[in-house]
Structures are given as C-alpha cells and as structure tokens.
Amino acid sequence: MKSLAELQAIRDKMKNSMNVRDDNGNKIRVVVGMATCGIAAGARPVLNGFTEEVAKRNLDNVTVTQTGCIGICQYEPVVEVYTPDGEKTTYVKMTAEKVAKVVTDHLVNGKVVSEYTIGSVAK
Amino acid sequence: MQELSLNILDVAQNSIKAKATLITIKIHKNTMSKTLLISIEDNGCGMSQQQAEQVVDPFYTTRTTRKVGLGVPFFKMSAELTGGTFTIQSELKVGTKISALYYYEHIDMMPVGDMASTMLSLISVNPDIDFIYYFSVDENEFCMNTQEMKTVLEGLPVNSNEVLTFIKNFINENQAEIENSK
Ligand code: FES
Numbered sequence: 001m002k003s004l005a006e007l008q009a010i011r012d013k014m015k016n017s018m019n020v021r022d023d024n025g026n027k028i029r030v031v032v033g034m035a036t037c038g039i040a041a042g043a044r045p046v047l048n049g050f051t052e053e054v055a056k057r058n059l060d061n062v063t064v065t066q067t068g069c070i071g072i073c074q075y076e077p078v079v080e081v082y083t084p085d086g087e088k089t090t091y092v093k094m095t096a097e098k099v100a101k102v103v104t105d106h107l108v109n110g111k112v113v114s115e116y117t118i119g120s121v122a123k
Numbered sequence: 124m125q126e127l128s129l130n131i132l133d134v135a136q137n138s139i140k141a142k143a144t145l146i147t148i149k150i151h152k153n154t155m156s157k158t159l160l161i162s163i164e165d166n167g168c169g170m171s172q173q174q175a176e177q178v179v180d181p182f183y184t185t186r187t188t189r190k191v192g193l194g195v196p197f198f199k200m201s202a203e204l205t206g207g208t209f210t211i212q213s214e215l216k217v218g219t220k221i222s223a224l225y226y227y228e229h230i231d232m233m234p235v236g237d238m239a240s241t242m243l244s245l246i247s248v249n250p251d252i253d254f255i256y257y258f259s260v261d262e263n264e265f266c267m268n269t270q271e272m273k274t275v276l277e278g279l280p281v282n283s284n285e286v287l288t289f290i291k292n293f294i295n296e297n298q299a300e301i302e303n304s305k
Contacts, residue, residue, distance in 0.1 A: 001265065001297055001300060002292065002293050002296045002297055004271060004272065004275055006289060007272060007275045007276070007286070007289055008275055010285050010286060010289055011275060011276050011277060011279055013285070014279050014283065014285055014286075015279065032248075034132075034133075034136055034244075035136070035192050036133050036192035036193035036194055036197070037193075039124070039129050039132055039133045039136075039194075040124050040129065040133075044129060044132060044240055044241065044244050045240070047244050047247070047248065048240055048243055048244055048247070051243075051247045051248070051282075051284075051287065052284070052287075055283070055284030055287075056284070064247065064248060065248050066139075066244075066248045066249075068136060068140060068192070069192070
C-alpha cells in the first residue's frame with residue numbers, strides 16, 4: 001500500500017523550492033465548463049490538461065477553475081480565458097490535444113488561437 | 124457517458140454548487156452478491172423534497188442554462204439498466220446523499236473507469252473543498268482523504284502539481300492493489 005509518508009517527503013521538497021506567488025492582479029483565468037454535456041464531451045481531460053500544462057511551465061499568473069453550465073451545449077467542451085486586459089476568449093470543442101497550443105500561444109505569448117474560438121467554429 | 128467515473132464527476136458538481144465543504148465518494152464492490160455500490164455524499168445546503176424530485180427528473184430545466192445537470196438522472200439510469208437501484212436522501216442545511224447499486228455482471232454495466240482522473244479534476248479546481256474517496260472490494264478497503272493530506276502538507280497547496288501527481292499514483296496503485304487482492 002502506498003502511504004502518506006511519501007507526501008511528507010514531497011512537502012519538504014516543496015518547502016525548499018516554493019517561490020513567492022505574485023498576486024499583483026495580473027492574473028489570467030482559465031474557466032472550464034463542467035456541466036453534464038461538457039463532461040460527456042470530454043471536459044475532464046481538458047481540465048486536467050490545463051492544470052498539468054500550467055504547472056509544468058510554472059505559470060504562476062494563471063489559475064484554472066471550473067464553472068457549471070455555459071449554455072452552449074453543442075460547442076462543449078468549452079473553455080473561457082479571461083486576461084487582465086479585460087478580454088474574454090471562448091474556446092469551443094476543446095480537446096486535450098488543443099490544450100498545449102492554447103497554453104503556449106495564448107497564456108504564454110498572448111496570442112489568441114483564433115481557429116479554436118467560437119467565432120471561427122460557428123461560421 | 125462512457126464510464127461511471129465521469130458520471131460521478133458530474134454528480135459531484137451538484138455538491139460543489141450546493142456549497143459543500145466535504146464530499147465523500149464511496150465505491151464498494153461485493154463479490155458475493157456481484158454488486159457495486161456507489162455513493163456521493165455532501166454536507167452542502169441540501170434540497171427540499173420538491174427540489175430533490177426535480178434533480179432526478181431529466182426533463183426539468185431552468186431557462187437556457189441548467190442549474191442542475193443531468194448527472195443524477197444519468198446516474199439513476201445507469202444503475203437501473205443493470206437491474207440495480209437508486210436512492211437520494213437530502214435534508215435542507217444538512218446535505219445530500221445519492222447512492223446507486225449496480226449488478227456488475229449485467230450486460231449493460233458500464234466500466235467504473237478512471238477514478239484517479241475524476242478525483243484530480245475535483246481536487247485541482249476545488250482546493251478548499253475536502254474530498255474523501257473510499258474504494259473497497261469485500262473487506263479490503265483503501266481511502267484517500269484530502270483532510271489528512273492537508274495536515275501533512277502544513278499549508279502548502281493541495282492542488283500543486285507535485286501533490287496532484289502523488290494523489291493520482293496513490294489512487295491508481297492502491298486501487299489496483301485492492302482489486303487484485305483476493
Ligand atoms: S447543459 Fe450544456 S452547456 Fe449547459
């Protein structure tokens with residue numbers, strides 16, 4: 001049986017490497033829709049993908065959260081990205097594969113991945 | 124839904140919406156009766172009798188956004204398809220408990236699926252809610268409890284990458300061990 005002893009070691013390692021979180025309001029918020037239709041369409045791997053990718057790249061200014069029904073079932077899984085400039089981008093029909101590109105292009109380099117947005121898919 | 128773990132994730136969304144601070148998920152397999160009992164219990168705001176009936180009703184919606192998802196109706200259906208049963212108990216200001224009993228050898232039984240991913244999704248974006256997950260086969264049981272983990276972590280975030288990786292392995296390895304212990 002795997003026990004919590006291992007978690008103690010992880011804690012000690014984290015304590016030594018924790019950098020102070022910047023809470024300067026320059027936060028990017030990633031919101032994943034977790035209603036029934038979202039989950040059925042694949043929101044779980046999308047959510048876990050964002051959490052993992054953001055952690056891997058140490059993006060301290062990004063928080064990943066969830067919400068319920070966004071009201072556009074046919075486009076699920078839906079992910080909304082809120083940037084500090086007040087812009088909101090709605091990504092639709094997301095997949096775990098698309099997550100990496102959104103993280104690199106949008107969250108890191110500030111360039112919206114327009115081909116995944118609702119505007120281009122709805123055309 | 125292709126697996127019960129997605130259904131469980133969906134049902135747990137209701138507990139999150141109900142402002143629960145503790146959500147307990149149990150999966151118990153009984154190899155004698157060939158049954159699987161799944162329950163999701165929370166200490167959220169609870170529901171009146173009428174609200175509880177609406178949650179079970181797949182045709183009940185509020186306007187264009189669904190305040191209550193289809194998680195519960197699907198959950199109920201998935202159990203009844205195997206000849207099993209479903210119960211919902213709820214009390215205002217106390218919480219809600221939803222249970223489903225499956226006959227797992229039935230042809231319409233869905234696989235339980237990836238519970239580690241479900242727990243990870245729940246914990247990563249709800250670090251302030253505590254989650255307890257039990258998995259047992261007959262009398263062999265294992266338990267994952269974020270309250271215990273938070274005590275060990277001494278204030279470090281339970282949803283940091285290292286901890287989430289640990290939780291994933293913790294669930295996968297222990298669950299496999301229980302499943303294989305005969
Ligand atoms: S029920 Fe599908 S987006 Fe709300």
